[in-house]
Amino acid sequence: MTTQIQTEEVLTASNRRQNLFSGFKFPKTFLGLLPILSFAGIFLVWPLSAIFRASLHDNHNHITFAVYRELFTGIYREAFITSFKLAFLSALIAGFCGAAVSAALVRTSGTFRSLISSASGVLANTGGVPLAFMFIAAYGQDGLITKFLLWLHWDIYAGSFDIFNFWGILFVYGFFQIPLMVIIFTPAMENMKKEWAEANDSLGGSHFQYLRYVAIPTLIPAFLSATLLLFASSFSAYATARAMTIGNLPLVPLVIGTLVDGNVIPSEANLGDALAMGMVAVSVVVIAAYLALLRFSKRRS
Amino acid sequence: MRKLSKFNIFTLIFAAFFFIAPLLGAFGYALRGVNGAGHSLVNFRWIFQQQGFYTNLGVSLRLAAVTALLVMVLMVPTVVFLHLGGKRWRRLIEFVCLVPIVVPVVSLAIGAQISMPKWLQSTPYELCFFYVIVSMPYVYRAVDIGLQSISLSTLVEASQSLGASGLTTLRLVIVPAIRSAVTGALFISIALSLGEYALASLLHFNTFPTWVTNVSQENILGSIALSVSTLIGAWVVLLLIVFLPKIRSLRKVSVNV
Secondary structure (H helix, E strand, C coil): CHHHHHHHHHHHHHHHHHHHHCCCCCCCCHHHHHHHHHHHHHHHHHHHHHHHHHHHECCCCCECCHHHHHCCCHHHHHHHHHHHHHHHHHHHHHHHHHHHHHHHHCCCCHHHHHHHHHHHHHHHCCCHHHHHHHHHHHHCCCCHHHHHHHHCCCCCCCCCCCCCCHHHHHHHHHHHHHHHHHHHHHHHHHCCCHHHHHHHHHCCCCHHHHHHHHHHHHHHHHHHHHHHHHHHHHHCCCHHHHHHCCCCCCCHHHHHHHHHHCCCCCCCCCHHHHHHHHHHHHHHHHHHHHHHHHHHHHHHC | CCCCCHHHHHHHHHHHHHHHHHHHHHHHHHCECHHHCCECCHHHHHHHHCCCHHHHHHHHHHHHHHHHHHHHHHHHHHHHHHHHCCHHHHHHHHHHHHHHHHCCHHHHHHHHHHHCCHHHHCCCCHHHHHHHHHHHHHHHHHHHHHHHCCCHHHHHHHHHHCCCCHHHHHHHHHHHHCHHHHHHHHHHHHHHHHHCCHHHHHCCCCCHHHHHHHHCCCCHHHHHHHHHHHHHHHHHHHHHHHHHHHHHHHHHHHHHC
16 A cells, blocks of 8 residues: 555656756766866865965065975974874774674664764764863863762873873773774675674684675775775864863864964964975875875785 | 673673763753852853854754765765766775875865955855865765675666666665665764864864854853754754654555555
């Protein structure tokens, strides 16, 4: 009954539509690419080329590469190193934790699964002041979790941990990095066939052998590309870094942000543009390394 | 559904602790009374009394809707095209969709500031276009994986032999067939536009996240309450997107029977 009514609905709807768009067919040529290419051209390539052009012009409108030399000195160099270290560690840690969560998640189903995957969507996009306040409320000096752990005789502030320093920020980044990993890695996990595990069992393979010879080799490319996304996401994280630090941790996005806001007047007006290009350059290098690694892992397997 | 191993259960419990603990900590503070004494909902009430709550929330919700619409209109037909006739362009588009990952949002913001025309820079809807760019890598992956799991060409042939036009096929056959992938893509773009801060603040627009940052400087407990509410509110919005169609189709069945 239901299906019949729905089919009728679909047919009448399609008839109505057909009068309007009867001439429309799926494009088979380059035309089908036109929308996305023009969109990316206007809102991605054009802004980028504008930064590049701006970074080459100094205060007197002469063309020079001089500003790029500054990126390798003093605070800017340090900012790049700290940003890279933070992004790399965060991608690695969140990569493994997120993969473990998606391994568990693919074995569940139904409402629980929907709840977790939509929660991951939200958590992956938290950041900035809300995230900072939540972690300060929980793990700050006066935080409720800190107090609870102290009650269990574990003083998390006994060591070098502080919610506002490098390690604290790494910890906070996990809150959006791990869900991001879950979102992008779960589809790859779902593609693992149940038959493979069964074949391994019937051939007498152990669980370790299944991991070593089946699961890990098939998942490595997806894992690498997912951690690459994680790297990019924490490398360019701005809102959270800005809310968590009090100027004590030099990170490139923050340095650019202060330059753009006009709070600091740089020696050269195009320094912000050069820093922005520098971030793009670092990401390009990381992507190149990723592609090389991917080729290597494919040849091995 | 396979059974969960001990390691899986350990992971889920650990993850639950990691993600719920900050929320609980924040709740603990948010539920405190005036000047931090006793317990009350005064901090949650404070949120609604702040100027700009409804206007900025409205702006962000509208931006999210426009972004989601743009993403659907731009990405779904393109990826479908790649799967049907444009296989040889696949590499190119994959590359184009990878580029936004390489470009830090801060860089994109600076570029937008110096390259976009004035009339566009005067409206917050400018942000939508960049939200589409930022969500492109994730949306592409989601839709691509969705299309790989169905036999697309068969569906399209069947639909067209019944006389459906390309657009009808897209709307009534392909999109329903990859519903979960499309919902995933919508999640990403909506959650992104609701929570995005860097672009909005660097381009000097007022959205909900920038408003949160501004008012949070006045009242610590109130802004902790606000933080918790934002997170849970965004989750509720996404859950509505997941469960509303299910509830609606349930009702349809009961009416028809």
